[in-house]
Amino acid sequence: MTISRLFRTMVLAAAAAAFSLPAAAQGVTNDEILLGQTTALTGPLAELGLEATAGAKAYFDYVNMQGGVHGRKIKLITLDDGYNPQKAVMNVKQLVEKDQVLSLFGVLGAPANVAIMPLIQQVGIPNFGPLTGTNLVRQPFNRLVFHVGPSYADELAKIVEHLTVRGITQIGVVYQDNAFGKEGLIALEQIMAAHNMKLAGTASIDNTGSDASKAVDALMKVAPQAIVMVTAGKASFDFIKTYNQRAVGMQYFALSVMASQSAIKALGKDGVGVVVSQVSPFPFSATSRIVQEYQQVMKKLDIKNWSFASMGGFITAKVMVDGLRHAGRNLSRERLIESLESMGKMDYDGFTINYSKNNHLGHRYIELTVISKDGRFLR
Template sequence: MKKFVCAALVALAPAWASAQILIGQTAGITGIVAAGVQETTQGARLWLDHINAKGGVNGQKIELVSMDDKFDAKLAAANAKVLIEQKNVTALFLVRGTPHSVAILPLLEAHGVAMIAPSTGAMVLHQPVNKYVFNVRATYQREAEKAVSHLHTLGIKRIAVVYADDSFGTDGLEGARKGFQKAGFEPLVVIKADRLKPDYQKMIPEITGKDAQAVVWVASGNAVADGVKALRAANSAAQVVTLSNNASSGFVKSLGDSARGVIVTQVFPAERSIAYGLVKEAMGLAKEKNVELSPAMLEGYAAAKVLVEGLRRAGPNPTRAKVVAALETLNKFDIGGLEVSFSASDHTGLDFADLSIIGSDGKFKR
């Protein structure tokens, strides 16, 4: 996998300066979501490298300029400003995180730049429709609602909800509440947790003390993994469900011996479901690079398919405005068994949602 281009690594500037089409990314290359970010970006590079090897888009190669924001929203906004105003990228791509994406919105408006496939399912990026945001995944609210609905069908009603104290957490909480409302009962306990440093010594007794049968955990990466470990250390067998932002093999590894049985919602088909052309194609390219496809990689791969098509439709020497206009022409664009559609009134793109469970082999099972 190519090295990420971080803000501090100015010595690498010539590597991207010669690219014909520059695409910018700010994400937590280091920090609590690093594993997922690296897998998602690796998945995108599978398709971008494939396209570049064939001569690029309309004869122009694509270069992804990635900057590390350490999963800090203020740094994400600062990085985006550099990418847009100094690096002159044509579009932003695979920005990771809800508060991070929200912090960048004013820059999109000011410079007319598209943000393609933000790696978040935040409702605020879907409704009301933002002219410059093009989502390629379902919302977190739909995922959380589906999680509660699934637990209810299993006869589980003693459900705790843990959510991060940021816009992502409150968004997921809202979806979970919709699920509870439809099912006709209330959560056992709702716990707000510090996004970066959750207080497990306080949280876990609140869950175990009420004898929770399940926990819907709306947080990111290690914040969830460490929480699951703490829950198991307290001898709780509660079923844990978390969202697709944790659908990476890195997340599974971080869970260690506590991985088996954790449910993770998914917004793309199973990464081994070759009935989908998207998956079969991605598996082939991953095999060429001797890597194993993961759900997070598949998200990045699908995002890259949409990015490339938008650039192709924008024509030679695509401008920011041309890319925005071109993306809105996508109507039932088949990326391999899934159709992506945008219009002036809808920038959701895809609305696929499913559930998976981590097996004893550390793989996601459907």
Template sequence: MRELRRLAAVLCLGVLTSFAATAQILIGQTTGLTGPAAAGANENVLGAKLWFDRVNASGGIGGRRIELVTLDDRFEPARAAENALRLIMVRQVTALFLNRGTPHTEAIRPMLAQYQVPLVAPSTGAMLLHKPVDPWIFNVRAPYQREAEKLVHHLASIGMSRIGLAHVDDSFGADAAAGATRGFEHAKLKPVFVETFDRARPVFSALVQKAKAGDVQAVVFIGTAEAVSEGTQALRAAGSRAQIGTLSNNASSGFVKAMGEHASGTIVAQVFPSERALSTSMVREASELARAAGINELTPAMIEGFAGARVLVEGLRRAGPNPTRQSLRQALEGFQRVDLGGLEISYGPADHSGLDYTELSIISDGRFRR
């Protein structure tokens, strides 16, 4: 934090020109456009821009365009903190939006209260962002713990009793593992093994040995798309045919591509309706906008970005003719059963959790099937 304070002091010198009179409403985003989570992060951004572009084409918010300023943090928490500080202090953004990763959000979090900046739709389901309520964080997606618990329950319900748990050794992995543990307890099972791996340099030799020795039927794999695909390849190379299940952070076409020949049959938790559920008006509208933009097919990660953008835009519309950080927070806390297009979201001073939607999908023919 000393380094960040020094950086803040330097950046303050640059805040001599007021951005208040800008013709845009500036929204800041730091996310891993490159690095191990790049597939999902880029699809998040693409989905959000579908809605921002639609709103801007219709006159913006009170005649002001929404400008999304996105900085690449390479999925590194320290860089995410540096980017967030630049966005807050130099670009003077009205809000931060759709950052990715649990440790990354933890790194940003102290600045939200310090500079009174709302963070809308963080792309993480960490329970620590839900309880206790952080007055400056507005979640949209359901918690990872709920996904992990549901995944274990499903595996047990289809007769699997030899299930291993592998998770990245960071706050994201520990958080999701807590949900998986509840799933095991409710199913009256114990995991065959619980194996952790390093976020920056994952090694899966011990995981493979334990999976083979325990003849596991399934592995609940909590990590980035890159880590889960590498771990799955290691298991398959060793002859294990264990069912792979993972969380919604890997609900992207990039994950399917990374898994390659091993993608088919992988179970992936989801926190939004299917990207092909055209009976849901939000999905139908996203599909129409994507087609008009030359995007052939939506992905779950795009739907997440699209839903987050809808929440942010509605908050800005309700925040008055010249939205500020404080008025945006107050507007969001006033949400009561706001319709996002087939999904309703509510907030209040004691509840910033957002949606409660979770279900499972399976990859087949390169698509997520529900």
């Protein structure tokens, strides 16, 4: 199935469960700007959701301490969907009807972002900084969706480029049995074809990781030199641990959804040597102004849990704040969209955002890191 057909299938399924949402207020009062978020605070991607939200909230809190945006404080209303797209739809309904937010912010996961598409289209509410690299909400262009980071296809291209430079051609893939995983598989096959290569083998895995043993069996039969993982959360952990029980020395390459400190803890000794692509700057070394600002804010707010995920949330919040500032005091959903599209090139110390009326894509920064023996991400 092509990506476009997969997109249409999922959107139609989500639309069938959609609600008739009345016109709502614009999420702006004399002293507050309301933003809404549905994310995973529990479930298989809880660590990623918690860390990204912590980074975003830290920046919003810091801005509020400075007086807010044009005299208004930013309030981020966060609801837990447990990485369940149906619950995400219910949460967005609540955020629009009850909380009447100005914009959605940092919605986590491909399944959730695809499922809410009919709702945001019906209401006309922006979906800013979705925490997913899926092309299912990038193509075709949607005026309501603004991305901050690169796509999963971009990350996979970086990984394949690295592997081919190393002379590794026997590449296997384990992919999650959902929209995120299936799209990644299709993208990876296309990237490999561009290098005149084919995948050595493929295996799907359930979100819960319950069939990890079956996925391991499928890939061990083809004896890959490296395994690319289009998986997240428990599925990733269970696959790696199960494979390592059967054989040692496999090289794993994971996407940025594995970029949490909690993922390192969950993997333990099995995480050593796992390569993880990163779409946020290295948060532990103040080698750039954006990282220096992140560290200063986290210290000021006494937040000790620094991570790539919270760094990403921090940057996403910073771009949103710049959009709100540029929009001026007379703020509405339409005005926010126009503001973001007209800000021109924004350079966050190497992380360039340049929205326009025909382009809402984010920066293209990607860096490969490896998990060390002492439980850290190393460049």
